[in-house]
Amino acid sequence: MTRHRSWQPWLVLFFSLGIFTVAHADDLPNLSLQTKQGGLHLNELRGQVVYLDFWASWCVPCRKSFPWMNDMHQRYSKDGLKIVAINLDKEVNLAKQFLTEYPANFTVAYDPEGLSAEKFKVQAMPSSYLIDRQGKLHSTHLGFKEKDTAAMEAAIKSLLAK
Amino acid sequence: MQLKTKPKPIRKTLAMATATLLGHVTHIGTANAESNPWEIDTAVMSYQENGRVSVLEPVIRMREDKGDDKFFTLKLVVDTLSGASPNGAIPTNSPQTFSGPSGSSSYPIAANTVPLDPNFHDTRYAINAEWEQPAGDARHSIYGLSFSTETDYQSLGASATYNFDFNNKNTTLTTGASFSGDSVQPLGGKPVAFAVVPASTGGGGGGGEDEGGGGGETSFHVNKRVVDLLLGVTQVMGRKDLIQLNFNYGKESGYLNDPYKLLSVVDNTGALITAVAPDSPYIYEKRPDSRNRTALYSRWSHQFGSDVLRLSYRYYSDSWGIRSNTLDMHYRLELGERFFLEPHLRSYKQTAADFYHTSLLNTEVATLDYASADYRLADMTTKTVGLKFGWLVGKHSEAGIRVETITQQAQPSRVIGIQSQQDLLPTVKATMVQLNYRFLF
C-alpha cells in the first residue's frame, strides 16, 4: 500500500491537476468542519482511525450512543482513534443543551446547514462512518443499537491494529 | 485530549437561558433515554350524560423501551358504567311499565317520557398488551393481544401490524389485521328476535327466553366475531407536515343484536297496540347476523410556528346502510414553554341503518326481516366541543386536563299520528372530564 503511505504529495498533485480528485480519495468527500477548537478538515486526520458520527439533539438513539463513544474515546484515543461527532441541529443551542446532559469527551463539530450529511448521503440518525488510517471508508452504520456495539468495537480494534 | 469545558453551572445556566429564548422546546416526547426506559401514561375519564348513564374510566398505559427499537406496552382499563339507557321504546301520553333485562325487576316510565332502563350497572375490565420490534431494515412489526370482560360480555382479540419505510422514511406503508372473538351472555337469556316482550308482572316476570313464544332459544351464550384489515400510507410532506391515508375493511358476524333493546308496536294512529291481551306492545329487536364495513380515513398534522394543527376526516359505510362523515380537529396552542391549550372540535353525521324504525306498525312486524329502534342506528349527528390544558411539569412529566361537551341529536325514521306530540328522540348532552398524567422513569 505504498500509494497510501505517500498520499499527501499525490493529493497535492491531483488538486493541482484539477482532475482525478473525485476518483481518488477513496470516494470519501473531504469535510471542513467547525468545532470548538476551530476548523477541522477530515483529510487532515489521515493516519488515525476516524469514527465519524452524525447526530442531532432530537434523535433518541443518539443519546445512547454518546456514553459508548465516550467509552471508545477513553479506551482507544491513545492508539489513534479519532471520534468526530457532527451535530446537525439547525439550532446549535439545542446541541449545546444536549451536551450538558450527555457530555462528550470526543470532538464535536457543528454543521447546522447539513452540508456534510448531504455529502455523506446520511440515511438515518445517527449514522456513523468508520474510516481507516489511509482515509478509506471501512464501514457505515445506520442507527445505534446496543447489540451492534461489540461488532463496532471489534472493527475499530482491527483497524487500529493495521 | 479532553475538551476544555467551562465550569458546569455556568454552562447549564446558559443552556437553560438559550432554551428559554428558543421557547417551546419540548423534550419529553423524545426523552426516552436508557436511564428512563418506562413511560407511564395514566388518565381518568368521567363521562356524564344528562339524566342517563355515567362512566368512570381509569386507564394506565405502561410502555417499556427494551432497547434496539423494541417496545413492550401494557394497558389496563377499568370502565364503570351506571345509570339509565334508552330501551328503544317510544314515549307515549300514558305511563308505561317494562320488565328489566334480567326479569327480576320492572320499572315504570311516566307519561311523555323517553323510556330509560335504569338497571345499567356494569364494570368492564380490559387488558391490552403490545410488542413492537424491528423486522429487518426499515420495517417494524407490532403484535397485540387484548382481553376484556364485563358481566354479560367477553372479548378476546389479537392484532398484527407491519410498517414498511421507504424513501428515507418519508413514506411508510402500513398493513394490519385484527381478529376478535366475543362472547355475549344476555342477562335473562338470549331474547328471541321479534318475540313479544313479556308483560311486566310488577317485579316477578321471567326473562326473554322461552316465554317469548318463538323457537325456545335458551342459549345463554352467543358469539360474535370481528375481523379488521387495514392498509395505510403515511407520507412526510415537509419538515412540518405529516399525512396519513388509511383504508379499513371490517367484517362482524354472529350475534349483533342488542339484547336489551325493544321496539314499540303501534297502530296507524301511532298508539301502542297489543296483539294478544296479556302481552306487552313491545318486541325484541333483530339485526342481521353480519355486517361489512369500510372506512376511509385521513389525517394531517401540521406545525404553525410552534403550534400544531391535527385534522382528520373519515368516510364510513357499511352493509346496514349506514354512511357517516367524521371531521375532527385539534389545535395545540403553545402558551410559552411549559403550557398549552388545545381546542378540539368534532363533527359527526350518520345516515340511519336500513332497518332502523323508531316504532313499528303492527302490520309490519310479520313482513320485516330486521328491525331495531336503537337510536344509535338512526339518522344522527354528534357535535363535540372540547378544550385541553396541558402542563409540562418537568422534563420527564406532563399533566393535562380535558373538558368536552358532546351533543347528540337523532332523527326519528317516521312519526306516526299522535307520536308528533312527543319528543321521540330528545337531544342527548354529555360532559366529559379527563385528567392525564404522564411520566418517565
Added chain:
Amino acid sequence: MLLRSIYKTSVLLALLALSACSFQPVQPWERDILAQKKMQLEPYPLDAALDEHTYFSKEASRGGAGVGGGGCGCN
C-alpha cells in the same frame, strides 16, 4: 352545511395527498420537528383510545385509525 364543510376538507386532504408526488423530501437529519411528540399522528394515545371507546358506544361507525383494541357490549 356540515356536509359541505366535510367535502371541502376531504378535497383539501385529497389534494394534499396528491401533492405528495411533488413534495420536497425531508432528509433524515431534518426531522427535528417531525420527531417532536406533538407532531405525531397520535400524540396522546390514551385520549384517542378513550374517545374511540366513547364514540364506539354512542355511534354506529367504527374503524379507520388502526387495528387492535378490544370489543365491548357497550350501552
